[in-house]
Amino acid sequence: MDVKDRKKISQAIIKRLPRYYRYLGELLSQDVERISSNDFSKLMGVTASQVRQDLNNFGGFGQQGYGYNVKNLYEEIGKILGLDRVHNIVVIGAGNFGKALAGYKDFEKRGFKIKAMFDQDPDKIGKSYGGINVYSINELTDYIKANDIEIAALTVPKAAAIQLAGILADAGIKGIWNFAHTDLKVPRQIVVENVHLSESLMRLSYNLVNSGNKMKK
Amino acid sequence: MDVKDRKKISQAIIKRLPRYYRYLGELLSQDVERISSNDFSKLMGVTASQVRQDLNNFGGFGQQGYGYNVKNLYEEIGKILGLDRVHNIVVIGAGNFGKALAGYKDFEKRGFKIKAMFDQDPDKIGKSYGGINVYSINELTDYIKANDIEIAALTVPKAAAIQLAGILADAGIKGIWNFAHTDLKVPRQIVVENVHLSESLMRLSYNLVNSGNKMKK
Numbered sequence: 001m002d003v004k005d006r007k008k009i010s011q012a013i014i015k016r017l018p019r020y021y022r023y024l025g026e027l028l029s030q031d032v033e034r035i036s037s038n039d040f041s042k043l044m045g046v047t048a049s050q051v052r053q054d055l056n057n058f059g060g061f062g063q064q065g066y067g068y069n070v071k072n073l074y075e076e077i078g079k080i081l082g083l084d085r086v087h088n089i090v091v092i093g094a095g096n097f098g099k100a101l102a103g104y105k106d107f108e109k110r111g112f113k114i115k116a117m118f119d120q121d122p123d124k125i126g127k128s129y130g131g132i133n134v135y136s137i138n139e140l141t142d143y144i145k146a147n148d149i150e151i152a153a154l155t156v157p158k159a160a161a162i163q164l165a166g167i168l169a170d171a172g173i174k175g176i177w178n179f180a181h182t183d184l185k186v187p188r189q190i191v192v193e194n195v196h197l198s199e200s201l202m203r204l205s206y207n208l209v210n211s212g213n214k215m216k217k
Numbered sequence: 218m219d220v221k222d223r224k225k226i227s228q229a230i231i232k233r234l235p236r237y238y239r240y241l242g243e244l245l246s247q248d249v250e251r252i253s254s255n256d257f258s259k260l261m262g263v264t265a266s267q268v269r270q271d272l273n274n275f276g277g278f279g280q281q282g283y284g285y286n287v288k289n290l291y292e293e294i295g296k297i298l299g300l301d302r303v304h305n306i307v308v309i310g311a312g313n314f315g316k317a318l319a320g321y322k323d324f325e326k327r328g329f330k331i332k333a334m335f336d337q338d339p340d341k342i343g344k345s346y347g348g349i350n351v352y353s354i355n356e357l358t359d360y361i362k363a364n365d366i367e368i369a370a371l372t373v374p375k376a377a378a379i380q381l382a383g384i385l386a387d388a389g390i391k392g393i394w395n396f397a398h399t400d401l402k403v404p405r406q407i408v409v410e411n412v413h414l415s416e417s418l419m420r421l422s423y424n425l426v427n428s429g430n431k432m433k434k
Contacts, residue, residue, distance in 0.1 A: 014423055018416035022398070045400070081419045082426030096320055100313035104414070106398070112418055151421065175425045177418065181239070181323070183262070191428060193421035195414065197321070199235035201329055201394065202298045204368065204410035206231055208392045209299030211408060 013054050017077055019044065020054070024074040036067035086111050088148055089177075092164060093155035094119040094127070094134045097179060101153055103130035115147055141171040153177040154184075230271050234294055236261065237271070241291040253284035303328050305365055306394075309381060310372035311336040311344070311351045314396060318370055320347035332364055357381075358388040370394040371401075 023044055027035060037055075041048040055073070058080060078084055089107075091098045094117045101107075102114055117134045119125060125136045135143060143149065152173050154161045161180030168176060168186075175191040178184055181199075184192055240261055244252060254272075258265040272290070275297055295301055306324075308315045311334045318324075319331055334351045336342060342353045352360060360366065369390050371378045378397030385393060385403075392408040395401055398416075401409055 009427075014420055017423065018413070018419040021419065022416070080423065082422040083419065087422055087425070096313050096317035100317055101414075103313055106415060107418065110415065110419070112422070150425065175421050177421055189428065191421060191424040193417055193424070195412070195417050196235070197318075197412065198323060198327065199239070200410055200412050201324065202235040202238065202300065202327070203231055204392050204394055204408060205299040205304055205329070206234065206297065207408040207410070208304070208367065210226075211406065 009057055013057055016054060017081060020051075021074065021077045021081060021083075024070055024077065027070045028074055032070050034067045034069050040068060083111050086113055087150050089114045089151045089153060090140070090143065090149050091117045091132070091153045091155060092119075092137070092140070093117075093160075094121070094124040094129065095155060098153070098155040099129045101155065102132040105130075112151075114153075115149065116143060118143075141167060144168070144171040144173060149173065151175040151177055153179065155179045158182045226274055230274055233271055234298060237268075238291065238294045238298060238300075241287055241294065244287045245291055249287050251284045251286050257285060300328050303330055304367050306331045306368045306370060307357070307361065307366050308334045308349070308370045308372060309336075309354070309357070310334075310377075311338070311341040311346065312372060314372040315370070316346045318372065319349040322347075329368075331370075332366065333360060335360075358384060361385070361388040361390060366390065368392040368394055370396065372396045375399045 023040070027043075035043075037051045038048045041051045044051070055068075058076065075084075089112055091101050091114055098117055098119075102117055107114065114132055117129065117132050118137045118140050119134050120137045124134050127134050144152070150173070152164075152168050152175075154164060154176060156164065158180050161178065161182060161184065165176065165184040165186050169190055173190065175193065176184060176186065178192055178194045179197070181196055183194070186192060240257070244260075252260075254265045254268045258268045261268070272285075275293065292301075306329055308318050308331055311319075315334055315336075319334055324331065331349055334346065334349050335354045335357050336351050337354045341351050344351050361369070367390070369381075369385050369392075371381060371393055373381065375397050378395065378399060378401065382393065382401040382403050386407055390407065392410065393401060393403065395409055395411045396414070398413055400411070403409060
């Protein structure tokens, strides 16, 4: 399928695709060869019509009376998500959060390769966490250009993140995985994916407070 | 406003509320007293009609010709999000990720108080990170019951998370902030908020691959 055919996919569907991918990976690891949209939807806790509608957006991989071929669908969704190639990443900020990302080996299995970490703290520069070296933030631009780095994970405080976004844009970064609690202003061609933990916690809090009537005290 | 009046608020709006709250907090720290829905929407990069529609769901805090009173709106949204009271949290898993959460002081400012960490590793039990003590996982149930713990942050591998979800449910936890890459099966009255970093990274990857035509190489 050509990229052009996929232009109108909504971000709502994109948000659901990684979850389909995860469930298909689990089925695959259990040697399940095929699954009906009904069984797949029950497993995922969504309606069968949502499964069919979502997957139809990508040309539809199901066959009437057969269901979905798990391996094919897994691979196709992987391709759609860009997981069929390697994405080089740098982590900026060698605090606990940066170290946690560097130590998380599942990313590499999906083609996300953390190549280096950067920090401004002389005590951290030169150290290595989970096999990933920490370099001086002053070397960031050169490193990005020399090592085909596509994504920068920003695990620094807000003020530093805003400043670094400009430096990353100038260095030619393509995507920013932003953990700082602010919206980054970057040129349009740069993709920003935010992970705002405080906001996630507030949604949890909202749902706690507003489901209070269902709960036993 | 009564809880019952808010029953029909969609999760889509709930997802946006913390962001409104963040921008209002920033305006407040800049001593801005009031703002029109037009100016507010420009600041946030959304349409003015979305701002008005979203906030109308909560009774609408704007006044024609005046705009929004920043402090009032900030406080009202805070209440809606349940930020007007303290939520006690335990972090399960004292790895880098758990330590990062324990060290993040902004949570407490919003009323989210991390009271303790739990781990099964004897080398970690008895230690303290960011002022938070690590206890044995065997003490978890008693601690939750004795300390009015509302939320458990799960920063453990998938298999452990699935097992712990049952223990937490039995201990009477009300919310789980789940960082494990799996969907937890818990009784309906327990609220689960997932932070699936791998899926976030896949969305970033998708958007990178599918905006490729906009990029210069």
